[in-house]
Amino acid sequence: MAGPTENAAGDGLDASPMPNVGPDDIVIAVMGVTGVGKSTFIAHFSKTAKAGDGLESCTSNVSIHPARVGNRDIFLIDTPGFDDTYRSDTDVLREVADWLNQSFQANIQLAGIVYLHRIQDNRVGGSSMKNLRMFKQLCGENGLSCVVLATTMWSMVPRDQAEQREQELINKPEFWGRLISKGSQVLRQDNGVESATKIIEYILSKQKRITLKIQEEMASGKALGETSAGQEVEADIERLTKKHKEEMTWLKQEMQEAIRKKDYESQQEIKAIRAELAAKMNKAQEDRQRLEVNIEELRQQRISEVQKEREQAYQRDLEHQRVMMESKANLATLQAKKELEAQLLEARLKQQYADAEIQRLRDEKDPGPCIVM
Template structure:
């Protein structure tokens, strides 16, 4: 199949909600994507903007974060996987991936580390040279504190050290168009490298739950279930020992919230592994799974040769 434009630079912009992905894209392309409301398009999952830099067409893709408040982690991974599969089948080459991290965060919590583990498995070691970890929100932190955090992120295996040893780079992003365009310019000389998840989905004909990223997410969800179950057991024990009515009411409310969170995680695991409406359940039953079209009319319009 002939690609829409063999010379295009398709760059995926990833990272947690609130890291500045949409603002960054608007700075680069002069676009007006809506900031602060997640990813919006004809599928409500992805948005794109384009520009020309050094006579080369650039398309930036705003991808969902795994901490998205409107979608589960399984749904986000499924959407990303389907997009990557369709892009690969249509020879729409992803030339780079940007992962945004807020340098203003006082600590990198467990959820953020889990999300980066998923990101690493989506990209794979072979594509890490096309990955740029971009630290944002420098205007919200003292320079010396930010520099110390930056050093910690780059040198500790708990954070980004492994990815950087595999070829990923790190850079700072200031909140202005010049800085954003500089970040994108770093991808211009990059050769195309397929992501690990694309090879798994296209060459190995795997489904999203069967990929390495799917396996990591399954482990994460099981760990979350175990943690919530332990919390519930502890709260029940506290409730049995407590006699103060106000404190009992507080414990019951906390127990209710924990139960709801446990149910949410179980639903997420079902979506990933083939419960009601899950992908693998249909495959095992012999049904054909239709992929939703994530490359909506906006993407096609941008990629069509002029």
């Protein structure tokens, strides 16, 4: 068994998706929307996890964290949510799918999944609902008995409200009801490391390994866009494209009206909005095309993307170092200037004092002419 070591943690920029992890290792994925507490959960067991205090994602890529729970060595996988701050759903799906594909080919199966949800959210909608739909499509039904649906942020709302929301999640089929009927377990992440340990121990007690639906689909030869998860993303792209087309039609009418009124200021504003909207439509089309990849094509593209990300990170690091060195040089110059000014001021004061002392001595020796009254 390849025991976890701290340098086994992946940073999301590794061309090898499963460094130092073998088929006999216990691997558990942690999923959920941005800001739900994935990195915080993992940080209870691993020093390599970075926990944040804001709503921006600390996890922009899949990352692997060696951890110890009780006397068991495991690996916890931090995954980006499908509401990533800076990346599209296509980007996130490609990242997660590639990691799952490569782990499947290496005969590494998940022992389970921890799916986190903020209990403070007063409704399941928007990004939370989209993330849940994607989770269902990624998993399929076979592995749901090894899934823990865990609620976080219990200290943020009154207990009675939190319990009411928990029951709504459990009872409604469109939320967690169907997952629970297929064997998923609901637990609370409401007491730091203690409750987190219970969640991991529950998964370990199942003593099972699961294969996710998307792994089976792509292993059978399907393109990413043909998988259930890929079709879910494509449906969102189609809805977004339709909305953008409607907005473009409305902007065309607004432009015609602005031209008729010779409203040049409005024309410029509309042009800017149309350009931004056209860019979004082009990006949506590119995202759709980037789903048309099989396992090997996705792997080769991800290797190229990782290399590009590394180069960009290296350039950013160089630029950061340049700015820091420039700032230090400017600060040193400013300090030297201030020190020189202080020295000059001190020298002038000393000279003035010396001149005054010389004048005093002269006055004592030659008090001037006597005046006789």
